[in-house]
Amino acid sequence: MQGDLLSLLNEQRSGFSLARPFYADPEVFAEDLRAIWQREWIFAASIAEFPKTGSYVTLQLGAYPVVVVRGADGVIRAFHNVCRHRGQRICSKPSGQAAKLVCPYHQWTYDPDGRLLWARDMGTDFDASKHGMKPVHCTQAAGMVFVCLAEEAPDFAAVQAEADRYAAPHGMADLKVAFQSRIVEEGNWKLVLENNRECYHCAGSHPSLCRTFSDDPDLVGADDSLSSPAGAAHVNRCEEAGLPSRYVIAPNDQWRLVRIPFVGEGVSYTMDGAAAAPRLPGMPFANAGSLLFFHYPNTWNHFLSDHVLNFRVLPISATQTEVVTTWLVHKDAVEGRDYDLKRLTEVWLATNDEDRRVVEENQIGVSSPAYEPGPYSAKQESGVIQFVDWYVRAMIAAQAPGGARLAAE
C-alpha cells in the first residue's frame, strides 16, 4: 500500500478534489492516523474545561484513549488513559473532576500529575514509581490545550506566540463552558475539513449562519483578508484599537489567524446578529467580528466579542468523524440572566447539522468507483485547495525514510 499510496499522492492534481481512496479506503485511513493524527499537535480541549485540580477531559485518538488533566500545581498534562495494572481505561467519561484518578477496576490510584500513589497488595517487589500513567505531549495556544502522540512533537512555538497574542483580548483564562455539543458525521475527516474551509456551500446550506457570517471568498478563503475592502477596513479598525487582526498564516499553511467582520451590524452568531452574552472585558467594542483560527488537522475556532467557539474534529474510521463544539462565555456571566443558551447556540447547532448532512452525502458520492476528482473553484474554494495541498505534502513527507516518527507505544 505504501508504494501505491505514494503514487496516489504524487498523482494528486492541485486544484482538484482527492482521489477516492483518500476518502474511503481503510488502509489510507490507517496511514492518515500514523502520518498525521499520531504525529501532529491535536486540539483536545479548551483551558476553560479545567477549572479545578483534577478536572479532566478524555479523547479517543485512533486506538489511543487519552486523558488530559489539571494537576494540583495548576499544570495541565496529558496521559495515556490506560491503567498500568491490567489496562483498564481509567477515566471513562468525556470529562469530569476527581482529586485523584482512581482506576475503576482495582482502585489503583494516580495523582493528576501521573504518579501511581497506591496499589493494593502488589507485594514488596513492586515499584510504584515505574507504574505511573504514560505521558503524552501537552501544550497550549490561544487558551486551547493540544496533545501530541509522537515520540518527538513538532515545533509549536510559532503558532503559540501568534495565537496567544491574537486571542489575548478574549481572556481565555476567564471563560467558562456554556455548552458543548458532540456529533458523529458519517464521513471521512477530510470531507469535514474541506467543508469547513469554504463558504461556496453556505448560501445553499446555512440560512441562519448567513445572517451574520459573510460568504465572501476574499474574507474567508485562503488569501489575506486585506484583499477585500470590507476585510481591510475591519482589520485596520481593530488593529488601531489594539486587537491583533491581520491575516497571518504558517509557512507550511498548517494554521492561520485573521479577524473578519460580520455582515452588516451583526456582532455575534445569533439569529438577529445582536450579542448573545456580555462583552468580554478585554474587547474594546462589540463590533469586532470574528477572529478565525484554524490548525490542521483538527480544529477551527471563532473568537467573538461576547463568546468563543472551539471546534474539535477527531477521526473514528475511514468514514466516521466526531465533531465537538464548545461555546465559551465569561465566567461571571450567569445563564438565564446574562445569556440565553438557546440564543447562544442555535445558529451553530443548526450549521453543524447542515454540514453533517452535506458531508454524509459527499461520502456516499466519493465512494463510487465512478467518482472522479473534480475541479475546485479557484475563487470560492481557495481554502480547500490550501488544505488539500497541505495534506498531500504532509503525507508525502511522512512516506520518506525517517519521516515516520512513531507514536509512543
Add this chain to the structure above:
Amino acid sequence: MQGDLLSLLNEQRSGFSLARPFYADPEVFAEDLRAIWQREWIFAASIAEFPKTGSYVTLQLGAYPVVVVRGADGVIRAFHNVCRHRGQRICSKPSGQAAKLVCPYHQWTYDPDGRLLWARDMGTDFDASKHGMKPVHCTQAAGMVFVCLAEEAPDFAAVQAEADRYAAPHGMADLKVAFQSRIVEEGNWKLVLENNRECYHCAGSHPSLCRTFSDDPDLVGADDSLSSPAGAAHVNRCEEAGLPSRYVIAPNDQWRLVRIPFVGEGVSYTMDGAAAAPRLPGMPFANAGSLLFFHYPNTWNHFLSDHVLNFRVLPISATQTEVVTTWLVHKDAVEGRDYDLKRLTEVWLATNDEDRRVVEENQIGVSSPAYEPGPYSAKQESGVIQFVDWYVRAMIAAQAPGGARLAAE
C-alpha cells in the same frame, strides 16, 4: 481468490446447493458484484415511477449510486448519481421529482438529460460540456427500466421483444404506483433468488399466498407449464383470447415468461381471491392468472388482470439484500373508491416477510463450516437448479480472459 474461485465453481455439482463461500465469503461477494451485478442488465424501476419530466428513482448498485431520471423529451436515462464537482450524491431520496437536478452541496445544476447547465464561479477556463453527469446504460422491457454498469451492455433485444409482447395487454404505460415496500433481508442475494425460484417451501411458509398461488411444481418450476394439465388449459384459453401466455425461456436461462392459472376461482393475490383493483383495460377477462417474468440476477414479476407486481433485488453485502416491491394499478383507479390498499398489499407484504425469515435462517445455517451442499428436489426445485446453474455458468464465463468487461469507472 480468483484461482480458488474457479476451482470452487468447477467443483460445484449441479443439483446441489452452492458451497459455503458462495453464500458467506466477502471475496466471492466482491466477485459477484464484478462479474454479475456490474455487468448484467439490472432492473431499476417501473416506468410508472416516472410520470413527469424530472421524475427520478435512485438505487445503490454495490458502491455505485445511480439515478434514473426522465428528461423533458420523455426519455428515461440513467446516470452515476455523483456530482462532477466534489462528488456529492446528487439525489439522496429513493425517488422524487425536480425540473433540474441541483447538487445539494454547491448547487451545480444539471438538466435531466445529464448536461451541466450551471456552475457558479468556476472561471472562464471551465468547460461545462465536459462536466455532465456520467451516463449509465438504460433501457426498457415490459414497462420496466433496466440499467447496466458495464462498458458494453449485453444484448437485450430478445428479452425486450418477448417481454414487451407478453406485458402489452397490461398496459404498463397507463399504470401508477399504488404502494411500494422496501425491506432488508440478512441473507446473501442468491438465497433470496433461490427462495423465489421454488414453491417447495410455500405450503409451510405462505398461508395467505397459497390461497391463490399454486405450489404445483409443474406450473412454477423450470419446465414448460404445458406439462401440467391446468397449466396447459390456462395457456390455451389465454392465448385464444390474444394474451401471450406460452412458456418461453432464454437460451441461457437468464429470463422466462409464462402465464399460469390461479388456484380455483382466484383472480388476484387477495385473501379471498377476488380482484383487488379495477380490471386493466387491455385484459379480456379477470381470470387470467399471473404472467410470471423473471430476469436474473435481480427481478421477478407478476402481471395480473387487475394489478402488476415488480420485485427488485439489490445486494448490500455478502449477507444483506434489499428487496423493493412495487404494486401498480391503473392510473385512473382511485384509492379508497376503486381499490383498498390493505386488501391490495396484504398477501405479498406477509409473503415477503415470511420469505425474509427463511432466508435469514438459511444464511445462519449455510455459514456453518459444518454445512454441506445438499440435494435439491428434482421435482420441487427445478427452478432453483436452473438459477444456480445459470449463476455458475455466468461466473465461470466471467473468469475467462476478456470475460471481465469492466464496469465504467
Add this chain to the structure above:
Amino acid sequence: MQGDLLSLLNEQRSGFSLARPFYADPEVFAEDLRAIWQREWIFAASIAEFPKTGSYVTLQLGAYPVVVVRGADGVIRAFHNVCRHRGQRICSKPSGQAAKLVCPYHQWTYDPDGRLLWARDMGTDFDASKHGMKPVHCTQAAGMVFVCLAEEAPDFAAVQAEADRYAAPHGMADLKVAFQSRIVEEGNWKLVLENNRECYHCAGSHPSLCRTFSDDPDLVGADDSLSSPAGAAHVNRCEEAGLPSRYVIAPNDQWRLVRIPFVGEGVSYTMDGAAAAPRLPGMPFANAGSLLFFHYPNTWNHFLSDHVLNFRVLPISATQTEVVTTWLVHKDAVEGRDYDLKRLTEVWLATNDEDRRVVEENQIGVSSPAYEPGPYSAKQESGVIQFVDWYVRAMIAAQAPGGARLAAE
C-alpha cells in the same frame, strides 16, 4: 500470523496480563476459536433445560450453530443445527421443545436422535439414512451438558468423576430453571474469564455480592482453600457431613472444585444472606456455602444449599462475548410461594452488569497501542495468573504439528 502468534505466546511473561493482540486482534481470535473453542469441551446447558423428549437448547459456537436435544430414549445429544437439505438453521430459538425437529424451510423432519425421518419429493434415489443431522460430541458432568466440535474430543473422565461426586448432593436431576439471563459484553472472552477469576475488584464493584461472597484471595484464588482458616473450617465441617468440599484441581489447571463458606451467617446470594429457595433435599444444612466449579474456557458455577447457578460464556467476536446465567431451584418449588424471583436473582443480575461494565472499559484500554501488560497481584490475582498460564499453554500446544485437531466440517 501463526509464526507471529507463536512468538507472541512464547514472549508472554507469566504473572503479567496478555499482550494487546490477544485481546483485540481478529486473527488471534480466529486462532482462539480453532485452538480452544472448537477443540475443548464447552458447557452448553444444564440438564434441567431438557425436561422432556424433544427439549432442546441452541448455541452459536463461532460460525457453528449447534443444537442439543433430548431423545425419546432420554439421551441428550448434540448436532450441527444445519439442515442437510439446503442448510437452514433447524432450531432458531434459544430453547424449546418439539416431538420431531422439523426444518422450517421445507419441513424435512428429523428425529431428536438425529435421523432424517421424512423429506418430501426427494425421489427414489434419495437415501435418507445418509442425510441425518451431523453429530457433535456431547457428554455431562455435574448435571451440566458439554459439547465438543473436535473430531476427537479430549478425555473428560476425570472431571466427570469429580464434578459428579461434588455436585451429587445438589441433586441436579431434580432441579428446574427458575430464571435465565443473557447479556452481551463488549469485550474479549478472556477479559470475561480473567474478571471472573479474581475478587481483587469485588470490593470496588460488587456491593451486593460482597454481602455474602468473601473476597478473601485465600478462599477464591488459585490455592487450596485449606490455606485459609475459615476455608479449612468450612471444608472440614462439610466433609464430615458427607459433602465433598476439598479443593481439587486438574493437573493442567483446566478445572477446579472447592466448597467455600459465605461471609458471616449468609447461606445464599441474597441481599440479606438468607435462603432464596427451599433447601435442596440432598443438602444436610443450609450453611453449606458455595461449591465453586470452573471449567475453561467457558463456565464457572455456584452450587448452593438452596439453588444452583450455571454461567455459560461464548465468544462472538474478538471484542464481544455472550454470558448466559441460569438459576436452578428444586423442581417442586413454586414461584411466589416457595421463592421470589427478584430475591433469587437480584444479586447476580447486578453483579453480571457490574462485571460487564469493567470488562468493557478494560477492552477499550487494552486496545490502546500504549497499553503494556501489567503485573498481576500474586496475592489477589493468583486465579487470573493460573487462567492466563493455562491459555498460553493450550495455545502453544495447538501450534504444534498435529496439535490442530480440526473441528468436524
